[in-house]
Amino acid sequence: MKRQPSARVRVRRAPKRARYDRASIHRVLDRGCIAHVSFVSDEQPYCIPTLYARVGNRVLIHGSSASRMVRVLAAGAPACLAVTIFDGWVLARSAFETSANYDSVALLGSFRPIEGVEEKLGALEAFMEVVLPGRWAEVRSPSRQELNGTAILEMEIDEASVKTRNGPPDDDESPDAERDTWAGVIPLTRGYGLPEPAPGLRAGIALSPSIARLSGGRPR
Amino acid sequence: MKRQPSARVRVRRAPKRARYDRASIHRVLDRGCIAHVSFVSDEQPYCIPTLYARVGNRVLIHGSSASRMVRVLAAGAPACLAVTIFDGWVLARSAFETSANYDSVALLGSFRPIEGVEEKLGALEAFMEVVLPGRWAEVRSPSRQELNGTAILEMEIDEASVKTRNGPPDDDESPDAERDTWAGVIPLTRGYGLPEPAPGLRAGIALSPSIARLSGGRPR
Numbered sequence: 001m002k003r004q005p006s007a008r009v010r011v012r013r014a015p016k017r018a019r020y021d022r023a024s025i026h027r028v029l030d031r032g033c034i035a036h037v038s039f040v041s042d043e044q045p046y047c048i049p050t051l052y053a054r055v056g057n058r059v060l061i062h063g064s065s066a067s068r069m070v071r072v073l074a075a076g077a078p079a080c081l082a083v084t085i086f087d088g089w090v091l092a093r094s095a096f097e098t099s100a101n102y103d104s105v106a107l108l109g110s111f112r113p114i115e116g117v118e119e120k121l122g123a124l125e126a127f128m129e130v131v132l133p134g135r136w137a138e139v140r141s142p143s144r145q146e147l148n149g150t151a152i153l154e155m156e157i158d159e160a161s162v163k164t165r166n167g168p169p170d171d172d173e174s175p176d177a178e179r180d181t182w183a184g185v186i187p188l189t190r191g192y193g194l195p196e197p198a199p200g201l202r203a204g205i206a207l208s209p210s211i212a213r214l215s216g217g218r219p220r
Numbered sequence: 221m222k223r224q225p226s227a228r229v230r231v232r233r234a235p236k237r238a239r240y241d242r243a244s245i246h247r248v249l250d251r252g253c254i255a256h257v258s259f260v261s262d263e264q265p266y267c268i269p270t271l272y273a274r275v276g277n278r279v280l281i282h283g284s285s286a287s288r289m290v291r292v293l294a295a296g297a298p299a300c301l302a303v304t305i306f307d308g309w310v311l312a313r314s315a316f317e318t319s320a321n322y323d324s325v326a327l328l329g330s331f332r333p334i335e336g337v338e339e340k341l342g343a344l345e346a347f348m349e350v351v352l353p354g355r356w357a358e359v360r361s362p363s364r365q366e367l368n369g370t371a372i373l374e375m376e377i378d379e380a381s382v383k384t385r386n387g388p389p390d391d392d393e394s395p396d397a398e399r400d401t402w403a404g405v406i407p408l409t410r411g412y413g414l415p416e417p418a419p420g421l422r423a424g425i426a427l428s429p430s431i432a433r434l435s436g437g438r439p440r
Contacts, residue, residue: 063233080265100351106268132406182426200397
């Protein structure tokens with residue numbers, strides 16, 4: 001891991017919100033579940049949302065072997081993977097100081113395909129752990145055909161920056177604080193709703209343990 | 221608005237989940253508040269999360285005039301703006317059919333700066349309406365200096381695709397439905413937490429009407 005950020009990832013706007021250390025990068029990645037992955041095809045940038053999993057110091061994504069994203073990325077094209085957690089609105093006394101609390105990371109690099117059957121199964125289990133811990137043991141494992149149709153790509157975490165904002169608005173000490181305008185933070189919350197059984201679920205099948213454990217929990 | 225999607229935005233994977241009509245595009249844009257914007261600089265794609273607002277058939281973003289994103293985009297570079305709303309996990313009886321419910325849009329195009337003072341103020345009010353309807357009237361308006369330091373960029377909505385998944389897992393009719401595994405959807409919910417007053421909020425200042433109206437509401 002580079003101690004000094006590269007010029008490409010060094011945060012210029014509000015640099016006090018930036019971090020480049022591995023623990024901060026992993027922390028943000030472990031808070032999220034959906035990444036936006038950018039790549040270029042015929043000089044046009046694309047930005048695709050996708051499930052991801054962090055395993056050690058790598059980030060894994062997957063997709064149909066036939067998809068444009070997979071074809072471009074598997075060839076080693078330069079990519080950017082961004083994960084953003086939106087934590088709340090920061091309501092200052094002015095329009096200008098109004099902001100958001102967030103936790104975000106951008107990784108620059110390129111992907112390479114994971115090929116071995118065991119490695120691919122391990123990656124699919126890692127994805128399932130992100131979706132719902134413990135679910136892998138409850139479902140039918142991938143068939144050879146399903147495995148063959150699924151491409152898994154990995155990126156080593158190397159060139160990356162974290163940008164985070166938290167806490168109250170920045171205008172407590174400004175002349176704006178003389179205004180009679182309420183200022184503070186409105187947090188955003190995320191939770192799970194009640195499980196909705198599939199219409200074809202046979203009578204008498206109980207909620208799986210992995211789902212029952214969610215009760216009171218919070219999504220990534 | 222093109223009736224036929226361009227080859228660049230036509231959805232190949234799971235095409236039944238795709239829409240290209242203006243109403244669907246606007247619907248997704250109006251559900252979200254944070255976009256990921258991709259652009260290319262020195263052959264490296266970047267992906268930056270940012271607040272956006274839809275005004276008519278345009279999407280607006282803003283940033284510091286000195287930021288890399290603004291400099292590259294204001295010059296008319298090809299861009300992709302993606303908005304993704306994650307609605308829940310789709311728990312099938314197999315790993316392969318496990319999926320997510322989501323509502324997403326990707327716009328391809330380029331941005332141009334908005335220059336006039338009145339137009340810029342109108343755009344900033346549109347951003348504030350996304351953050352919190354009615355807040356604009358409660359806060360101090362931007363000074364000339366603040367306005368000058370803020371660049372506002374607009375993209376006409378033209379080349380775009382919507383991809384949506386909703387509903388139960390797809391394996392109700394498959395042999396997997398014979399398994400004793402619970403299947404269905406776990407919805408994700410979003411809400412507002414209790415407002416957290418700024419440490420410097422003077423005593424006796426009531427919650428602003430815009431915030432009081434949030435009670436029981438749901439974030440975009």
